[in-house]
Amino acid sequence: MANTVLEIKNLSKSFGKRKVIDDISLEVKEGEIYGFLGPNGSGKTTTIKMILRMIDNDAGEIKVNGYDTKKQFEKAMEYIGAIVENPDMYRYMTGRDNLKLHARIRNVDEKRIDEMLELVELKDRADDKVGKYSLGMKQRLGLALTLLHKPKVLILDEPTNGLDPAGIKKLRDILKEIAHKEGVAVFVSSHILSEMELMCDKVAVLDNGKIVKTEEIHQKEEEPTETIELRVQDTPKAIEILKEKFEIEAKKQNNVLEITLATEQVPSVVKELANADAGIKAVIPKEHSLEDIFFNATKGGNENA
Amino acid sequence: MRKIMKLFIDENIKTWKKLSTKILIIVILLALVGTICLVQFIKYMNERNETNTLPYEDWRDDIQSNIEGIETTLASEDIDEQTRTNLTNELERYQLALEVDTNPYSSFFYWKVKVLNKILELRNGEPESEFISKLTQVLKENDFSGYIQIEKEMAKKSLDNGEITENEYEDQIVILDLREEYRIGEIEDEDTWREVLILEIEEKQRSLRTGIDLTTGKILTAEKKQETEDDIKMSIYQIENNKPNMNFANNNYRMLFEALAPGFVVVMIAIMAIVMAGGQISTEISSGSIKFWALTPNKRWKILTAKILSVLFYIVVITFIMAVLTIVSANLFFEGNGTEYLYVENGEVQVIGNALYMIETYFAKIIPVILFALLAIMLSVITRNTAVAVSFSVATYIGNGILMAILNSFIKKDWIRFIPFNNLNIYSKIFPNAENIMDIFGTTGTFATNTSLLFSLAVLGVCTILMLVTMYDSFNHRDII
Numbered sequence: 001m002a003n004t005v006l007e008i009k010n011l012s013k014s015f016g017k018r019k020v021i022d023d024i025s026l027e028v029k030e031g032e033i034y035g036f037l038g039p040n041g042s043g044k045t046t047t048i049k050m051i052l053r054m055i056d057n058d059a060g061e062i063k064v065n066g067y068d069t070k071k072q073f074e075k076a077m078e079y080i081g082a083i084v085e086n087p088d089m090y091r092y093m094t095g096r097d098n099l100k101l102h103a104r105i106r107n108v109d110e111k112r113i114d115e116m117l118e119l120v121e122l123k124d125r126a127d128d129k130v131g132k133y134s135l136g137m138k139q140r141l142g143l144a145l146t147l148l149h150k151p152k153v154l155i156l157d158e159p160t161n162g163l164d165p166a167g168i169k170k171l172r173d174i175l176k177e178i179a180h181k182e183g184v185a186v187f188v189s190s191h192i193l194s195e196m197e198l199m200c201d202k203v204a205v206l207d208n209g210k211i212v213k214t215e216e217i218h219q220k221e222e223e224p225t226e227t228i229e230l231r232v233q234d235t236p237k238a239i240e241i242l243k244e245k246f247e248i249e250a251k252k253q254n255n256v257l258e259i260t261l262a263t264e265q266v267p268s269v270v271k272e273l274a275n276a277d278a279g280i281k282a283v284i285p286k287e288h289s290l291e292d293i294f295f296n297a298t299k300g301g302n303e304n305a
Numbered sequence: 306m307r308k309i310m311k312l313f314i315d316e317n318i319k320t321w322k323k324l325s326t327k328i329l330i331i332v333i334l335l336a337l338v339g340t341i342c343l344v345q346f347i348k349y350m351n352e353r354n355e356t357n358t359l360p361y362e363d364w365r366d367d368i369q370s371n372i373e374g375i376e377t378t379l380a381s382e383d384i385d386e387q388t389r390t391n392l393t394n395e396l397e398r399y400q401l402a403l404e405v406d407t408n409p410y411s412s413f414f415y416w417k418v419k420v421l422n423k424i425l426e427l428r429n430g431e432p433e434s435e436f437i438s439k440l441t442q443v444l445k446e447n448d449f450s451g452y453i454q455i456e457k458e459m460a461k462k463s464l465d466n467g468e469i470t471e472n473e474y475e476d477q478i479v480i481l482d483l484r485e486e487y488r489i490g491e492i493e494d495e496d497t498w499r500e501v502l503i504l505e506i507e508e509k510q511r512s513l514r515t516g517i518d519l520t521t522g523k524i525l526t527a528e529k530k531q532e533t534e535d536d537i538k539m540s541i542y543q544i545e546n547n548k549p550n551m552n553f554a555n556n557n558y559r560m561l562f563e564a565l566a567p568g569f570v571v572v573m574i575a576i577m578a579i580v581m582a583g584g585q586i587s588t589e590i591s592s593g594s595i596k597f598w599a600l601t602p603n604k605r606w607k608i609l610t611a612k613i614l615s616v617l618f619y620i621v622v623i624t625f626i627m628a629v630l631t632i633v634s635a636n637l638f639f640e641g642n643g644t645e646y647l648y649v650e651n652g653e654v655q656v657i658g659n660a661l662y663m664i665e666t667y668f669a670k671i672i673p674v675i676l677f678a679l680l681a682i683m684l685s686v687i688t689r690n691t692a693v694a695v696s697f698s699v700a701t702y703i704g705n706g707i708l709m710a711i712l713n714s715f716i717k718k719d720w721i722r723f724i725p726f727n728n729l730n731i732y733s734k735i736f737p738n739a740e741n742i743m744d745i746f747g748t749t750g751t752f753a754t755n756t757s758l759l760f761s762l763a764v765l766g767v768c769t770i771l772m773l774v775t776m777y778d779s780f781n782h783r784d785i786i
Contacts, residue, residue: 049784049785050601051439052599054596054599054785055785056354056782056783056784073602073604074602074603074604075602076409076603077600077601077602077603080600081600082600084592084596084600086593088571088592088593088594088596088597089594089597090319090594091592092322092323092324092345093319093322097318100318101315101318101319102597102601103316104311104314105315105601105602105603106313106601106602146600166417197473269516291743
């Protein structure tokens with residue numbers, strides 16, 4: 001079984017009277033990409049800053065690779081690589097010089113710098129000043145910086161902020177590679193659901209400083225399923241057909257049907273509905289299944305509060 | 306320790322790559338270049354003035370007309386006997402002056418002028434004196450040593466007559482020996498610095514004899530007495546070794562340069578240090594790059610220590626480089642002897658050579674700057690605002706001299722000596738014998754109360770510790786946002 005490398009127990013923090021983080025506990029294992037999902041202001045960055053001890057916590061403890069970050073700060077930090085908010089580096093220095101600064105402190109040799117530059121595909125721009133980089137390049141350089149010393153835990157705060165789709169895809173691939181191949185535990189915060197869904201193995205939903213839901217995301221490669229939104233003229237007929245021929249339970253919401261089925265089934269379902277003259281207006285693939293988890297969870301939280 | 310070392314190296318690289326660092330270093334270099342230009346300009350102006358004032362060649366005509374004037378007066382009959390004698394004496398002085406070809410109004414320090422005046426004085430006072438003829442004799446024979454001998458004889462006579470004491474006589478002999486050995490006053494147009502030193506020695510001898518400091522009118526303490534004796538020794542050493550003072554050495558622009566340069570350059574270094582130090586924490590926090598360091602496995606105090614050490618390192622290195630450049634440019638652009646520092650140890654005059662003295666001058670003057678740099682770092686940590694940290698520190702650096710001058714003139718209490726700003730003048734406490742032509746800005750607390758070097762260092766030390774405690778406490782405990 002994979003080891004737990006990041007462990008947060010009963011973490012709490014107040015700013016004045018306002019409780020920002022309320023009794024959070026979570027565990028991240030080796031090779032796991034852990035999504036930390038929540039709307040803006042839910043306390044994601046605060047939690048991350050507490051893990052890195054940029055902010056002192058009021059209660060609870062945080063262990064990185066078994067080391068308490070408060071009592072054995074330097075030991076614990078040996079195993080962490082992190083980007084908080086923005087990848088802030090020295091703009092007047094080149095990418096390589098920035099990496100060199102870190103390499104000296106982390107006892108990393110030049111070869112590793114080149115490796116990392118290659119990994120994030122910045123080799124040919126490494127000797128330009130960071131000030132001239134695009135945001136995506138900065139993010140990638142930040143990633144190279146955090147990976148220099150082969151951390152066991154990689155903490156990324158909103159890493160896809162401001163990236164274009166290609167950049168996001170690139171980042172996702174890199175993260176998956178280092179997590180699944182090198183066994184790095186990746187802890188990613190974000191407020192963008194689709195991203196998390198594509199990237200993470202496990203997601204915790206944070207709202208108002210509390211974890212309201214933890215969800216394992218099974219990325220079933222063998223038998224992919226799809227959630228589809230169906231808009232038909234004859235809704236009752238469609239429901240019937242779906243139930244009888246495909247044993248699919250359809251959810252009805254304002255004349256819109258939502259069904260979950262194996263991807264293979266989609267053509268035959270459409271064909272059958274067309275044959276039955278159900279009047280198909282639209283078949284919309286629905287990707288944001290996390291959205292429901294998220295909204296249900298956060299709404300529930302709000303109502304309770 | 307190794308971790309701090311690595312952080313320290315990183316800090317230095319980071320600072321060096323910054324454009325503003327390079328600009329500031331250029332500004333410091335410009336201060337030195339500016340000083341060279343300034344002194345060269347003064348030199349140029351002075352030399353131009355000198356060529357305009359040609360030596361006065363027509364004095365003989367003036368003397369001649371004076372003689373004629375006196376003769377006309379003597380020819381008239383309505384003058385009394387006393388005036389007649391005086392005028393006759395005056396007339397004879399002019400005639401003698403013409404005879405030995407000496408302008409009686411040239412230099413007060415020229416021995417022939419002195420002899421002419423002495424003869425007149427004797428004729429008026431004691432016309433029977435045997436020295437009149439003797440003096441006239443040496444004057445005609447152009448015998449400087451003979452003149453000194455006569456001076457000694459006159460001193461002896463005064464002693465025998467009880468006009469002067471034994472001590473006074475001995476003091477006069479010391480001076481006369483100096484004059485004879487080093488031919489002081491023998492040439493008409495010579496540099497006056499030796500005469501000035503002689504006058505100083507004479508005054509200090511008087512102070513020692515009377516037990517009263519003649520410049521301040523206060524009674525000499527044992528300490529002051531020792532100081533005065535040492536001063537005399539140093540003045541004699543200067544005459545013996547031909548080492549003029551800066552203030553009276555004619556045309557020694559090198560010394561002027563060496564006195565001005567450290568002042569200008571240190572002010573610039575101070576501004577650089579404050580700008581660097583003031584941005585140390587606050588700029589990093591506002592740009593976010595503080596996280597760059599906070600995410601490394603280093604406790605915060607190590608990060609701050611590396612930053613402080615880096616600022617100090619820059620100050621020390623630049624100060625050393627500027628000291629060396631000052632020495633080099635003094636040799637390149639100016640002639641003459643460089644400034645040396647004299648002091649007395651165990652009754653012996655000791656000399657600090659020019660190069661070493663310049664380096665020591667720079668480092669003595671940089672000590673207060675380090676304090677202001679620490680102040681800037683502290684403000685940077687506390688306020689997290691570069692503008693506040695830098696402007697407040699620079700204002701304090703520039704303004705403290707004036708502030709203290711005002712405060713000290715109103716508050717006549719003992720405790721003002723504990724004010725740190727009153728103890729910034731470390732340089733003049735390390736080098737009490739140094740000549741100050743001016744202290745550029747009031748920055749070194751010229752009006753500081755009379756405290757010892759150790760006392761000042763203790764006050765500044767306490768101040769440093771307080772600032773360090775404050776900044777470490779703040780940096781260790783506040784959130785990094």
